[in-house]
Amino acid sequence: MPSVSRAASRSVLRTSLALLASTALAAPLALTAPVHASATDPYAVSALKVTVRAGGRTCTLDADLYRPSGVDAAHPAPAVLTTNGFGGSKADGSTDAIAKALAARGYVALAYSGLGFGKSGCPISLDDPRIDARAASGLVDLLAGTRAADDGTRVDYVTQDGTGDPRVGMIGGSYGGAIQMATASVDHRIDALVPLITWNDLSYSLDPNNAGRIRGAAGPVPGAYKYEWTNGFFLIGEAQGLLHPSLAASRWGGAGCLHFVAPACRTKRLLDSGRYPAERTAAMLAYVRSVSPVSYLRSVKAPTLLVQGQADTLFNLNEAAATYRTLTAQGTPAKMIWQHWGHSGGMEHPAPGELDLGKGHLESSYVGRRILAWFDRYLHHRMGAHTGPAFAYYRDWVTDGPTYATSPRFPVGAGQKLYLSGDGRLVDDRTQVVRGSRTYRNHLLPTSHSENPASGLLRLPDLAPYDGRGTYLDWTSAPVAEGRPVDVVGAPRVSLRVISPRTERVQNSSDAADKLVLFAKLYDVAPDGSKTLVHRLVAPARVPDVTRKFTVELPAIVHRYEPGHRLRLVIAASDTAYTGNRGVKPVRVTSAPEDTGVLELPVTQGALG
Numbered sequence: 253m254p255s256v257s258r259a260a261s262r263s264v265l266r267t268s269l270a271l272l273a274s275t276a277l278a279a280p281l282a283l284t285a286p287v288h289a290s291a292t293d294p295y296a297v298s299a300l301k302v303t304v305r306a307g308g309r310t311c312t313l314d315a316d317l318y319r320p321s322g323v324d325a326a327h328p329a330p331a332v333l334t335t336n337g338f339g340g341s342k343a344d345g346s347t348d349a350i351a352k353a354l355a356a357r358g359y360v361a362l363a364y365s366g367l368g369f370g371k372s373g374c375p376i377s378l379d380d381p382r383i384d385a386r387a388a389s390g391l392v393d394l395l396a397g398t399r400a401a402d403d404g405t406r407v408d409y410v411t412q413d414g415t416g417d418p419r420v421g422m423i424g425g426s427y428g429g430a431i432q433m434a435t436a437s438v439d440h441r442i443d444a445l446v447p448l449i450t451w452n453d454l455s456y457s458l459d460p461n462n463a464g465r466i467r468g469a470a471g472p473v474p475g476a477y478k479y480e481w482t483n484g485f486f487l488i489g490e491a492q493g494l495l496h497p498s499l500a501a502s503r504w505g506g507a508g509c510l511h512f513v514a515p516a517c518r519t520k521r522l523l524d525s526g527r528y529p530a531e532r533t534a535a536m537l538a539y540v541r542s543v544s545p546v547s548y549l550r551s552v553k554a555p556t557l558l559v560q561g562q563a564d565t566l567f568n569l570n571e572a573a574a575t576y577r578t579l580t581a582q583g584t585p586a587k588m589i590w591q592h593w594g595h596s597g598g599m600e601h602p603a604p605g606e607l608d609l610g611k612g613h614l615e616s617s618y619v620g621r622r623i624l625a626w627f628d629r630y631l632h633h634r635m636g637a638h639t640g641p642a643f644a645y646y647r648d649w650v651t652d653g654p655t656y657a658t659s660p661r662f663p664v665g666a667g668q669k670l671y672l673s674g675d676g677r678l679v680d681d682r683t684q685v686v687r688g689s690r691t692y693r694n695h696l697l698p699t700s701h702s703e704n705p706a707s708g709l710l711r712l713p714d715l716a717p718y719d720g721r722g723t724y725l726d727w728t729s730a731p732v733a734e735g736r737p738v739d740v741v742g743a744p745r746v747s748l749r750v751i752s753p754r755t756e757r758v759q760n761s762s763d764a765a766d767k768l769v770l771f772a773k774l775y776d777v778a779p780d781g782s783k784t785l786v787h788r789l790v791a792p793a794r795v796p797d798v799t800r801k802f803t804v805e806l807p808a809i810v811h812r813y814e815p816g817h818r819l820r821l822v823i824a825a826s827d828t829a830y831t832g833n834r835g836v837k838p839v840r841v842t843s844a845p846e847d848t849g850v851l852e853l854p855v856t857q858g859a860l861g
Contacts, residue, residue, distance in 0.1 A: 295320045295355035300401040304390030306367070307383030307513075311374035311502075312402070313391065315364035316342050318355035319409065328411045330443075330631035331360040331395045331420040333388065333435075338427035339488035341370025346609040350423060353612030359627070360410050362391060366431065368492055368503055368511055375505035376489045377513045378454065378543045379427060385434035392441055395420055411631075417441050421554075421631050423623065425449050425609065426567070426595070430545060433575075437551040444630035445552075446623050448559040448609075449594050452571040453546040455537050458482050459523060462772070463793035465805045470546075474533055476769050476792035476830040477523045480705050481566050486512075486520055515539045526831055528764035549578045555585035557626045557639070559607075559619055561594020562646065562810055563787050565703055565829075569808035570743055576662060588662060590645040590810060591619050596703070596787065603648070605655060618644070618656050645741060649812040657856075663742045665854040670729060670819075672748075672849035674842070678729040678821060680861045685845045692725050693838040694825035699723040700771065701828045703788040717775075717785040724824040725841055727851075728777065729860045734815045742854030743808040746772055746821065749801045749849070751840040756798055758835075765834050768795040771827045772804045775820040776813060783820065786811050792830050819860055821851055 298317045303310060323329045332354050336347050342363045351361035367384055368376035377383040393399035395410045395418040411419040421444035422432040429450025436442040451457045453470055461475025490510045493500035504510065509517035522528075522536050541547045556579055560572035569590055579586035592606050593599045602608045607619035614620030622644075628637035641658040648655075670678040674688020699720030707714035719726075732738050750768070758766040772791040775783040789807040796802060813819055825839070826832040841849065853860070 293321075295352070295361075298405065300394075300403070300405060302364075302391060302394055302399070302401050304387050306374065306387040306390070307377060307380065309374050309383075311367055311387055312372065313364050313367075313387060314342060314371040315362055315391065315401075316348075316351065317405075317407070318351050318361035318363070320355050320358050320360065323358070323360060323409050325408045328409050329358050329360050330627070331362060331410045331418055332627065332631070333362050333364075333391060333395070333420055333422045334424045335364050335366045335388075335428045335431060336369055337425050338485055339369065339492075340427075341365040341372075343370065346425065347428070349610055349612035353614055354423075354627075357624070359631070360395070360407070362395060364388075364391060366427065368489070371496060371499065373499055373502035375503045375509075375511050375513050376492070376516065378516055379430040379434050380513075380543045381434040381437050381548050383513070384431055385438045388431060388435040389439040392418060392420060392435075392439055396441070413441075413443075419443050419631055421445065421627055423448075433545045433549065433552050433556070434543075436554040436556075437548040440553060442554045444627060445554050445556040446559065446626060447556065449561045449564060449567055450571070451544060451567045452574040453541060453544045455540045455544070457567055457571065458540070460792050461794045462791040462804045462806065463802050464796050465803075471796070472534075472537070473764055473767065473794050473796050474528050474537065475794050476771070476827075476832060477526075478566075478792075478830055479523070480829050482520070482523065484705060526765060526834065530762050530764070533764060545575055546578075549575065549584075550582060552579065553584055555626070555630050556587075557622065558586065558588040559623075560588070560590055561596075561598070562590055562592055562648075563597035564594025565705075565788055565790075565807075566595040568789060570805065573662070573743070573808060587622075587640060588643050589619055589622060589656075590643075590808075592646045592648060596705075603646075603655075606646070618654075645810045647739075647810060647812070649737075649814075657741075663854060665739075665741050665856040667852045668855045668859055670727075670821075670851045670853065670860060672727045672821070672841070672843055672851065674844070674848075676725075676727055678727045678819065678851060678860070680859070682845055682848070685843055685848050687842075687844045689840055689842040690725050691838060691840045692723055692823075692825055694723060694833045694836055695720075696836070698826040698828040698830075698832060700824040700826050702771075702773070702785060702790045703829050705829070714788075717783075717788060719822060719824050723826065724822055726820055726822045728821075729819040731779070732813050732815050732817050732858065732860065736858045737815060738813040738819075738858035738860055739811070739856045740813070740853050741808075741810050741856045744774060744806045744851060744853050745803055746806070746851045747801060747803045747849060748823070748841070749847070750795065750798055751842065752798045752837055754835075755795075755837045755839075759795075759798060764794070768798050768837055768839065769793065769826075769833045770795065770804075770839070771824040771830070771832075772806055773822050773824070774806065774809070775822060776811065777818040777820050779816040790824075790827055790829075792827070813858075813860070819853075 425448035429447030507514035507517040643662040
């Protein structure tokens, strides 16, 4: 009887994970079996096992090597390494499709299952440069011909830039994106990167604090725990042993988790606790940032084409912007594209003309052609290959003509300031600010809603965003003038001063969870009164000190406010997708011409008044 229950549980789990993998929560991860080449295909595929040492463990990587026809030691070709998003494997529809597409274009492609996924061993270690990147570096050795696969296979047909230095790029999305930067930071043989929809700082991704950020860098105060996304990924990770029980023992991580390394497990427990004691919080932030590009980008020299999704509440556009700023400031060649789809939508059915990783049709999309040009330039060394402008962004309002706008620089647009008036208006002239004071308060349960990632997992419609009366404040602009639409491209910022005596009394405790939490967001209000929360994005902020003015950086957007529409700024006390305030904390916001909140918008066209 126990064996029947276990088998049933595995069956249910496989079904659940297949659903997770095919929806928003698992990056581009459709779990489809690989189709190996026939004699008429332009490449041959070999399954390989490669055992490496990584993080003090011996780990066996499961990989597929795609060798184009006509490529041999006398006629070598550059290589591209690719791996899966979280919860997937080398057999994912996207991972497999990328490898096939590149092999068909003459690249040697090596697709592998990341540590802890598919049939690769060792626990999940969150793309740690000390572990996951060292494992990937072992695969670079394979492509260099200096290491053999476990069955003795050697690769002697990859273009070499020197002894033991293969010409190799990397591509992949989400979890398969951060591993590229981690690998390039420890192995400078990597020649080109194309990370898609990935993170810059996991502490911002999973526990975001948008208050006090400077050019994308997070401060020492943790934010609001993004528990719905995090719990979904944790479930996927812990389930890996049930999908591949023969590998379960090799994936034991410790500290109470089945398949995560101990520091990741301790991080999850601290976030679940709802408490942020100083010493444990500092250790948690140090660890999570150590496995994030924010901590090692200074060592990344490989030219990097960043592709980030506008529809993404997990890894928003601010993450790619922070990475881009760091790379370009240090002289690493980098360009950035803000495409339409991300973890929160459009991945399964991209908009017409958008990149479709599952099909591998790179030439048929703007982003795909940019990727091919990137590899042409940095792997084939075709100096005439045009890699495109510094910055490009998708415009969903364009139906006739190019959907991507481009710029030789980032950021774009001029900052337009709107002032928070005491009567609930957003005005473009400080002298129009009306004196006034308004109050909101949180309840013990969330009263505002932005999104529920589980709705996507179950293929059910999500509730429309809402805010409970008395638990938020809003400010609304005048209607956009006829014939002059307003385009916002970038990250809005709002500077605020709030009054919260109850928070003042507890905010200096040793537990940062006592500080005030609020949620800033922008709506588009149509002439009929209906409203849209742009891509369901919100900016959680844990206020460092309520006695001082602070600035909240909202997630970047690419959005057009059409004539007759209004922009509405909302400051809410809670959100169903995040943990919030500990205890009830009333908040008052006052306005006066000489001292009021200011919303700054990166506007590329038009003006709000």
